[in-house]
Amino acid sequence: MPRFSFKAINENGKTLTGAIQADSVEMAHSLLIERGHIPSSVKEASAGPRWNSWSGIQEHLSSVKAPDLIIFTKQFRTMVRAGVPIVNLLQVLQNQTENPKLKSIIGSITMDIREGHTLFDSFSKYPKVFSSLYCSLIRAGESSGALADVMDRLIYITEHEHKIKSDVKSALQYPIIVAVFLAAAFFILLTFVIPRFTRIFTAAGIELPLPTFICLSLYRFLSDHIYLILGVAIAGTAGIIVYLKKAQGRYIRDTLLLKLPIFGPLFIKAAMSRFTSIFAILHTSGVHVLETIKILSGTIGNAAISREFDQIGERVGEGQGIAGPLRSAGYFTPMVTNMVAIGEESGELGDMLRDVSEHYDDEVNYAIKRLSELIGPFLTVGLAAVVGFFALAIFLPMWDLTKMVK
Numbered sequence: 001m002p003r004f005s006f007k008a009i010n011e012n013g014k015t016l017t018g019a020i021q022a023d024s025v026e027m028a029h030s031l032l033i034e035r036g037h038i039p040s041s042v043k044e045a046s047a048g049p050r051w052n053s054w055s056g057i058q059e060h061l062s063s064v065k066a067p068d069l070i071i072f073t074k075q076f077r078t079m080v081r082a083g084v085p086i087v088n089l090l091q092v093l094q095n096q097t098e099n100p101k102l103k104s105i106i107g108s109i110t111m112d113i114r115e116g117h118t119l120f121d122s123f124s125k126y127p128k129v130f131s132s133l134y135c136s137l138i139r140a141g142e143s144s145g146a147l148a149d150v151m152d153r154l155i156y157i158t159e160h161e162h163k164i165k166s167d168v169k170s171a172l173q174y175p176i177i178v179a180v181f182l183a184a185a186f187f188i189l190l191t192f193v194i195p196r197f198t199r200i201f202t203a204a205g206i207e208l209p210l211p212t213f214i215c216l217s218l219y220r221f222l223s224d225h226i227y228l229i230l231g232v233a234i235a236g237t238a239g240i241i242v243y244l245k246k247a248q249g250r251y252i253r254d255t256l257l258l259k260l261p262i263f264g265p266l267f268i269k270a271a272m273s274r275f276t277s278i279f280a281i282l283h284t285s286g287v288h289v290l291e292t293i294k295i296l297s298g299t300i301g302n303a304a305i306s307r308e309f310d311q312i313g314e315r316v317g318e319g320q321g322i323a324g325p326l327r328s329a330g331y332f333t334p335m336v337t338n339m340v341a342i343g344e345e346s347g348e349l350g351d352m353l354r355d356v357s358e359h360y361d362d363e364v365n366y367a368i369k370r371l372s373e374l375i376g377p378f379l380t381v382g383l384a385a386v387v388g389f390f391a392l393a394i395f396l397p398m399w400d401l402t403k404m405v406k
Helices: 025-034 054-061 066-081 086-096 100-114 119-124 132-144 147-203 210-224 226-244 247-258 263-284 289-299 303-317 323-328 334-346 349-405
Strands: 003-009 015-021 038-044
Touching: 003 025, 015 025, 015 086, 015 100, 025 038, 066 086, 066 100, 066 147, 086 100, 100 119, 119 132, 132 147, 132 263, 132 289, 147 210, 147 263, 147 349, 210 226, 210 349, 226 247, 247 263, 247 303, 263 289, 263 334, 263 349, 289 303, 303 323, 323 334, 334 349
Parallel strands: none
Antiparallel strands: 003 015, 003 038
16 A cells, blocks of 8 residues: 655644555545544655655654664653553654654654554564664563553663663773874874985985884885775775674674673673663563563674574573573673572572672773773873884984984
């Protein structure tokens, strides 16, 4: 059935935008009127992206970030708790949302709800915005009739996920920026500064010292093979990007990341924090263990650990419980496996996992602070080595030139 985009005025005088399925434009007009709307514009929606208007460009270029999703979920929770009907609730959220992409998605979800679809089915159509974890909790809230309570847990886990990712990115941001600027400074000094001084020293008949000779040799190598170097760099980068899009490539990359001497323990602790917090939320929401493991496999954010979850799911399906498969799998710390075992025996698995999650939250915060303290001296030494090397390359022959003038 064709889909039509529309603009209409509701019973409160507010302008609505969205999409509706109908056999024709006339039928779309009739459906909108039946719903109490006054249609002002109804057009058949194109199958591809709408680039013919500024709003369409904004919609397709924008993305729904974690803060946008958190605000949307909080507003959704508040209005559900206040007893607002779902369709009215979504219409209000669509009008209040500033993100163009999220606004369009809410409009489509509203149409789906009007047509009789469940919240889970409607949200699941947009996996890039609403993760499998998000949709599973929505389904748990729908089936249990406690949507507002489940939304509370969803807000917590969304904020928790955002905080963990932000903390890890913050820890990596400083060394990456310094390394990029260091590489740029090295390239500029090597290709623009050193050659000019070298011509002066060569014209003066000065024997070039070792640092200057090394810089000059590197410059000549770069200038003689610049196209080959650029070609290899572009082809290598493209090859790596393509390979990392494959499952095996992501697995190898994430395995190597977990084995890094300084960053590896931080990534593992962040993964344990995510695992325990998500598991606790899903467990207390009534999601089945096998479905929980499947959701964790897709949301843990590391292909190496996801592969472990796939194996754990197979063993849990055979009736082995959770603690045993976790203990035999890699990357799961003794604290996690022991607390899961105690939680299984005592029937307090959710509480145990929440305690472990809080512990690893503190561990991640401590590891990030310690990482900053460890990386600082290494970056300082690296910066001093580069600056010192180029200083020697320039000032040693200048010293010899000064002696000749005297």
